[in-house]
Every structure is written in structure tokens, then in C-alpha cells.
Amino acid sequence: MSLLSVDRLSTHYAGAAGTVRAVDGVSLDIAEGETVALVGESGCGKSTLGKSLVRLVDPSSGSVTFKGKDVTAMAGRELQSVRRSIQMIFQDPFASLNPRQTIRTILTAPLAVHGIGERKQREAIAAQMVAHVGLPADSLDRYPHEFSGGQRQRIGIARALILQPELVICDEPVSALDLSIQAQILNLLVEMKTELSLSYLFISHDLSVVRYFADRVLVMYLGRIVESAPTSELWNGAKHPYTQALLAAVPDPSRRKQAAPITGDLPSPHNPPAGCRFHTRCPLATDICRAEDPVFRQFGSGHAAACHHAQ
């Protein structure tokens, strides 16, 4: 059984300029212990999807099932308890920590909210967590501004893991960090996954990081998932022309001074193109692509893509 199962989930935002279909009929599964990456360009809906899973944003339709229970139907205590098991780590370690709170307050707050332990016990758990994520022992009485970017992301990770979640949604957790720090944080996330048997949904636009970090990759374009494949298979044989373009756009020393760029910009999510949403930028597009929305087709085990022309 999947740990998390998402079925035809849609999240729409109503705005002055009309409805934005940020997430538009997405289905996915995450198995226990699996790291699934969600990649795509800005505006494709990947962050909204992440937030919809824990109901930080309420989905418009579809369902999210966590360990057999429908999260979309939950309220009150039940929703709170599922949020204990699904935690988030955010991109910007500067914006996601309250500057007026000590690390002690930041780390013990989730425990207090969920009624775990007495004050003394909570502080002991926080102290353990600080050591666990590799922060200095005297961190608890300090404020976020006293830490570097990498250390702040360690605090964000400690806060997410202190409730012993089973699934962690990481939304661009290393994008704001310098390269020399990125490796430290990625290694920490792998270490935590092994020790605490976590599953990750890893939202990222950085394909090189994804290639190292993910077991399986979902590629998202304008609110839809267009391809799903095990990581190595995606790099060796991407089926969807968008995935191929995305991979080709990653800077590559072997293509000196030659980009293979796809033309055009991402169309507005207010008014996505009819038929296949990628047809306006696709080198393979034909009449059928302009008329008919392609269905998700299987290409061997665990590999699927939504393209009329994929082979």
C-alpha cells in the first residue's frame, strides 16, 4: 500500500483575472521509504501541490489519502494528527523562522501544539534534535540571525523532524544555499531518511540535485504531471518532449557554447492552451495535440508519460 496516494487532485485559485488552475487533475503515489521528486518550472503548480497535500491550501477537488485515510475529508483533531505525520521544509531559511523566537521556542512549539511531553521533556527532545542535525550544543538560546544560511536550514529540518513524521515535503530546501553548503544539507537529509525511515516529496527545479537525491521523478507542466519515471530511467530515456527539453537545458560542459533551448515562455496558467498544454512550445506538435488532451500512457514498469507522440 502506498503511504500517500493522490487521486485527480485539483487546486484552483479564484482571482480578479479569472480562475488559475494551479493544480489540475494530478494523481501520484509515494511508497514508504521512497523519495519522489517533483520538478517543473516556476508557475507549474509544484509548490501549490505540496501545500495542498497537507491542506495548507484547500484543494478544489480530488482526494489525498494518507495511510488509508482521506485527508481532504478531515477536520479538527484528525487533521491536526495527520499533519504531525506529514511535515514540511521550506526554501528560504530566512523567511521561515520567526526572528523574535529563540531556537528553543521554535523547536519546542510543534511539541507543545501536539501536546507532547512536559516542558522539561520537550526541551530535552529539542536539545537532542539540535545535536542530531549537527548544530552547536549552545544553539537553543540563540536567535535565527545568529546562524548562517546552512545552519538555519538545519533548524528548519530539526523543526520538521521533531514530531517524528513519516512523510516530509521538502519545497526547494537547498535552492537558496551556496554550493558548498548544499552538499552538507543533502547529506543530512539522506542521513535522516535512513535513520528515521522517512519518505520525501522533494520539490525542486534543480535537475542535477534531483538526479542525485530522488528514487523517482514526476515532471509537472502547467498544473499537470506529464511524465513519471524512476530517476535513472528518466535520464536514459525521457519520453515526454518537455522532459527532454528540460534535461537538455541543464548546463552541460560537453555542449560548449551551444544551448538546445526550447523556444517560448510558459503560457499563462490563467488560460492554458487547449489539447496538450505543451503544444505551443513542442517541436513534435501536430493537429491531434492542439485538439486532444493526451492521456497518461505506460512505457514499461513504472514509467508513464502524457504525450500523443511518445514512443
Added chain:
Amino acid sequence: MAKLLEVSDFSVGFGAAQPVKGVSFSANPGEMLAIVGESGSGKSLTALGLMGLLPRHAKAGGQIRFDGRDLVGLRERDLRRIRGRDIAMIFQEPMTSLNPVLTIGDQIIEVLRIHEDLSRRQARERAIALLDLVSIPEARRRIDEYPHQLSGGMRQRVMIAIAVACNPKLLIADEATTALDVTIQAQVLQLLDNLRVQLNMAVILITHDLGIVAQWADRVVVMYAGRKIEEGLPGEVFDRPYHPYTNGLLSASPRLKADYHYRDGPLSEIPGSIVSAAGEKGCSFRPRCPVARPSCASVVPQLIALPAGRQVACPYVPAIAEKAHVASVG
């Protein structure tokens, strides 16, 4: 070939703090030079120094010879004539660099009319041609649009159009593609490279992205904590990094180990952070360096010149002793 730009021993100080500590490098006409480094390396301050855009209380030292003149200490009036005409710059965030209440046409026309004697109508025609040059579709209609009507990639193209409006000899791109999506980033880099050739313009690419450097740069300067610690051809520097920092950076980068997966083992790390460089009397990288020796704490390593313009500021790399010898006899 005469150098277009020769920076020697350039430094920037704020009171007691010295974020740029004597940097030297040069650029030839039509060359794409990359300056890489992480936050705190001094790469952006160096760029602002080239443009004469340092904050008023900053103290600049050393020399910046550009096209036969020294820019350090030049009067604001004279600088203003060079800036935007001979040296132009584009920044990371095109939304904050463009004026939201003026059309993009007005903003291109402004630059043209400041530096060149053009009528409004002539300037408008030139602006349309510039939008064409940076591949903005329907330039004649788009010229009257406001920045918010354009996508991020299009805005960065407008910034490039403004920057190249007066055919600059040098374009500085400070993390100009960092905020863009990867497919758009590839398009903008291709555009910069085409313009470099068409206009015979030198480009200084300031970036933290080693993949971009490897793919696009003719030469690379690696900076750490205010100093240049390595320089060379990208192929050579990335295939055989000499400085322990460059080496650490490349091994920590998942990009350059394409087939390496977390199940194969952890990424190699550079321990600590650049903050540890503060107050170091010797080599700034010493607190994080795997090959540091006692002497590194007191002596700032000098740049060692190697064949083919390669330079490295570390005497303790095995390959160095040998190569330096070859260089001195050959």
C-alpha cells in the same frame, strides 16, 4: 591583442572590513570571462567596483584600467559618460531593475538619448531594432508595454536590450540568469553569447553556477573570501582543479557527477562555511581546508603562475611544484 580591461590589486574596504582584498584579472575584447564564488566571495562587489557603483562609504583601492583609462578615483561626471555606454551591467532580478511605471520603450529610449544625439523618433526606431535584436517577438507592439506585462525571461531580455543599446565594449552580467527557469536560462545565455560575437563585446559572467561556467565561459576566475584563488580555462580548471577550494566545490557538486546517486553514498562536503574566513591572517580557506599546514595560518598564499594563463593561490598541491618548475624553465 591589447587588453580591454585590466584590474590590478583591486580592493574594497568598509572601515576595518575588507570584503575584496587585492584582486587582479583581465578581459580581452569579445571574451566571455566568468567569475565564480559563493556569497561572501566578493564577486558582486568587484563587479560594482568596475561600474563605479560602490556605496559612497566604500573605499576602493588598486587599479581598473579600462580602454586606456584608470576608473578607480575617476570623477562621477566622467564615470557617468562611461557607464551605460562603454560598460553596461545587468542584474539578477529584472523586476526590481526596471521602472514599473515606465514602458519598456521609454526605458530603452532614455539610455539612447542620454548617450547619443538622437531625436525621439530616431531613438524609438533604434529601441524597436534593439528589441528585435534580443528576440522579443512583435517588438513594434511590445515597446509600449510595461514591465509587469512581460514574463521574467522577457524582462531580462529588455534589461539586455538596455545594456547593449550603446554597443558597450564590456557587459557585466551579475547572476543575470539565476532567477530564471532552466529552459529560459538556456535561451538568455545563448542570446548573451550571440551578442558577444555580433558586437565584439567582452562579457563578465558573475555566477555561482559551475555548469554555466563550464558550458559558456572562455576563462574562469574563482574567488573565495575576497581573493582570487584560481584562474584558467574552464576545461582545465574543471578537469584538474588545483586549489583545495575549487576541488572541494567540484566534488560537492551533484551536477558534475552525473551518475552518482544517494544510494551510492554521500556527496563529499566542504566542512564549515565561508564565515570562518573572517579575521584569518593567513589563507582564508585554511579553516575548511583538508590539506592545511601550520604555515597557512600566518602566510597569505601568493598566486603561482602556471602555463596557459593558469594561476593558483596554494603552494601545497602536489601537481603545482612540478608544473611551476616546468613553467620556470620552459
